[in-house]
Amino acid sequence: MRNRNIPGTELTPSVxxxxxxxxxxxxxxxxSFELMDRFLDRGGNFLDTAKVYSDWLPGELSRSEKLIGQWLKSRNNRNRIVLATKGAHPELETMHIPRLSREEIIYDVEQSLRHLQTDFIDLYWLHRDDPQRPVEDIIDTMNALVxxxxxxxxxxxxxxxxxxxAANHYAASRGVQGFAASQTKWSLASYSPGNDPTTVTMDENELTYHEGTGLPAIPYNSQASGFFSGRYKSEMLLKPSPENEKVWKLCNDKNLRMLKCVESIAQQLELTMTQISLGYLLxxxxPVFPISGCKNISQLEDSCAAGDVLLDHQVFAELKSIH
Structure with a gap:
């Protein structure tokens, strides 16, 4: 799998x-351990987690971070990994109340370091924004942690x-670090407005910003909950069923047209639908580094193979014309 530098940093993660x-x-x-082992074997080195992951379940908190910490310790391979985690997420019961104060950011960083059993985090994401909080305070806090x-x-x-x-303008004026990359919801799918107003989806305005500045994007939900993974064929999505319940909300005319296009291109190029959908982002x-949330080795192998896909201009233009 290819690696690519995140401009302005010394990080060169897998794509x-x-x-x-x-x-x-x-x-x-x-x-989890098997997936991370195989990912490393396939040339992957970029792991993304968050302090809040699994906290929607009863019982132990931050299970994802803790499992990764146990794996890093057992494999003694921290120096091979580009480790990214997220903090400053609102409490799940009060999503309308931001948690982006200096004290909250520092507390979450300390907790993540402990969970991950590491002395440093390569790339730390602020998981949500608080538009009422001045960017100057946030940038100053993050640079203190650096x-x-x-x-x-x-x-x-x-x-x-x-x-x-605004944040990166302030950082540049002070000669300090700004945001190295942005993580938004982005795939070949067109999304309806969701129930969570704190999330940001890659739209025309956001895309124009990335194209104009070159700011790297690390998309989550990059396969639209499996909609473009090959799991769902267009004939399976004609009416709601237990088999398509997870993606039924995506079954509008535009997304179904895109699905058929991806199916057709995958057949022509003898690639999988995952490789086409992730290849489009790449x-x-x-710079784009799609996040793939694999649950088994087969999904992992498919996603890793996408890291070597280079779509030509004609295929990219065809997909973009629908998207």
């Missing part, structure tokens, strides 16, 4: 990032371009 939100939830410890050696670089997750621009003119 496919292994998402771990299901670790400790629907993916057991044993399978200076302390607790994080190397930082990015933002679910931040709008206007806020990213083909953009700025």
């Amino acid at each position: 496919i990032c292994l998402g771990t939100s299901n670790f400790g939830e629907t993916v057991s410890k044993e399978t 200076q302390q050696g607790k994080i190397r670089y930082f990015g933002c997750s679910n931040w709008k371009a206007v806020r990213i621009e 083909a953009h003119p700025f």
Whole structure:
């Protein structure tokens, strides 16, 4: 699998990032370890997690981070991994109340370091924004953590371009680090407005910002909950059923047209639908590192193979014309 530098940093992660939100939830410890081992064997080195992952379940908190910490310790391979985690997420019971104060950010970083059993985090994401909080305070807090050696670089997750621009403008004026990358919801799918107003989806305005600035994107939900993974054929999505319940909300005319297009291109190029859908993201003119939340080895192999796919201009244009 290819690696690519995140501009302005010393990080050169694999172009496919292994998402771990299901670790400790629907993916057991044993399978989690097996997935990370195989990912490393296939040339992957970019892991993405979050302090809040699994906290929607009763019982132990931060299971994903803790499992990764146990794996890093047991394999003694921390120096081979580009480790990314997220913090400053609102409490799940009060999503309308931001948690982006200096004290909350520092507390979450300390907790994640402990869970991950590491002295530093390569790329730390602020999981949500608080538009009422000045970007100057946030950038100053993050740079203090960099200076302390607790994080190397930082990015933002679910931040709008206007806020990213303000933050990076301030950072440049002070000669300090700004956001190295942005993490948004992005795939070949067109999404209806969701129930969570704190999330940000890659729309035309956000995409224009990335194209104009070259800011790297690390998309989550990059296969639209499996909609473009090959699991669902267009004939399976004509009416709601137990088999398509997870993706039925995506079954509008535009997404079904896109699905048929991906099916056709995959057949023509003798690639899988996963490789086409992730290859589309990778083909953009700025650095993109799609997050793939694999649950088994077969899914992992398919996603890793996408890291070597180079779609030509004609195929990219065809997909983009629908998207």
